[in-house]
Amino acid sequence: MRLIPHNKVILLPELTADEVSALLSNNIQTEFHSFLSDKSRYFDGTIHDYKFGIQKNVVYLRSITPQINGEIISNDGQSIVTLIFKVPYRTMIGFCITILICIAFSIIFLLGGKSSNVNFTVPLGLLVFTYFVDIYFFNLESRQALAFIKKILKIEK
Numbered sequence: 001m002r003l004i005p006h007n008k009v010i011l012l013p014e015l016t017a018d019e020v021s022a023l024l025s026n027n028i029q030t031e032f033h034s035f036l037s038d039k040s041r042y043f044d045g046t047i048h049d050y051k052f053g054i055q056k057n058v059v060y061l062r063s064i065t066p067q068i069n070g071e072i073i074s075n076d077g078q079s080i081v082t083l084i085f086k087v088p089y090r091t092m093i094g095f096c097i098t099i100l101i102c103i104a105f106s107i108i109f110l111l112g113g114k115s116s117n118v119n120f121t122v123p124l125g126l127l128v129f130t131y132f133v134d135i136y137f138f139n140l141e142s143r144q145a146l147a148f149i150k151k152i153l154k155i156e157k
Helices: 017-025 089-113 117-154
Strands: 006-011 043-046 052-058 067-075 079-088
Touching: 017 043, 017 052, 017 067, 017 079, 043 079, 052 117, 079 117, 089 117
Parallel strands: none
Antiparallel strands: 006 079, 043 052, 052 067, 067 079
16 A cells, blocks of 8 residues: 555557647646636646646645646557656645644653543544545546546547
């Protein structure tokens, strides 16, 4: 089991690398403007020389949307698109802060002299809850982004 989720997906669209690049470019906003974002473009990010780094174009909870790094490879008139879905760094930093808070509470409870199972359950429960909420939303957002990429590239399945 991986503690830090990431997924690698390989797509085989029946399009040339140039066509794939053009279709993706039409759906990527290259400048992030927060609330002024162009909602007609599904992703924020960059695409250059058949490599791209994108994230879903949202103004709410950007920390739960996966960072998608990809590469388009030309293969005999068709193309291979490799996608890697990763947890954004800001989410990892937030999770590390949560771990530090849990450790601090555990130390406070230990030094307080009143150690009981309840004192350790609260920080542990906070940690487990935060982890599973992050995993759930990472997978949900990854599936939605992958479905949209498949729709853009006209991949049926």
